Amino acid sequence: MFKGLGNMASMLRQAQQMGGKMEEMTAQLKSRRVTGAAGGGMVEVEANGLGEVLQVRIEPALTDREMIEDLLPAAVNQAAAKAKALHMEMMRELTGGMDLPGLDDMISQLGGGDLPPAN
Numbered sequence: 001m002f003k004g005l006g007n008m009a010s011m012l013r014q015a016q017q018m019g020g021k022m023e024e025m026t027a028q029l030k031s032r033r034v035t036g037a038a039g040g041g042m043v044e045v046e047a048n049g050l051g052e053v054l055q056v057r058i059e060p061a062l063t064d065r066e067m068i069e070d071l072l073p074a075a076v077n078q079a080a081a082k083a084k085a086l087h088m089e090m091m092r093e094l095t096g097g098m099d100l101p102g103l104d105d106m107i108s109q110l111g112g113g114d115l116p117p118a119n
Helices: 002-031 065-095 103-111
Strands: 033-038 043-048 053-058
Touching: 002 043, 002 065, 033 065, 043 065, 053 065
Parallel strands: none
Antiparallel strands: 033 043, 043 053
């Protein structure tokens, strides 16, 4: 009976450690930067690792409104994809190779697509 309590305490301790690591990872993601570009770099979007858009740069020579409206979503989507890939990479590092059933599926759902190859 007491062995079960020891295992439960160990599991709770591990859960608390994982929670702390998740908070640390979130802070790291917030400080990391990714850039998406479209139109040969005529439109660039900078985002953090959480996918929050931080800055948009549009080449001053680009004056065609329709082109800007086409290029901007492409650049935002590219930055978002890079942020998701960074997030997935950091999750893999956080789990340290632990075989957690369903982790890849969960990350894939969060990322909205297939996982990039593990490093």
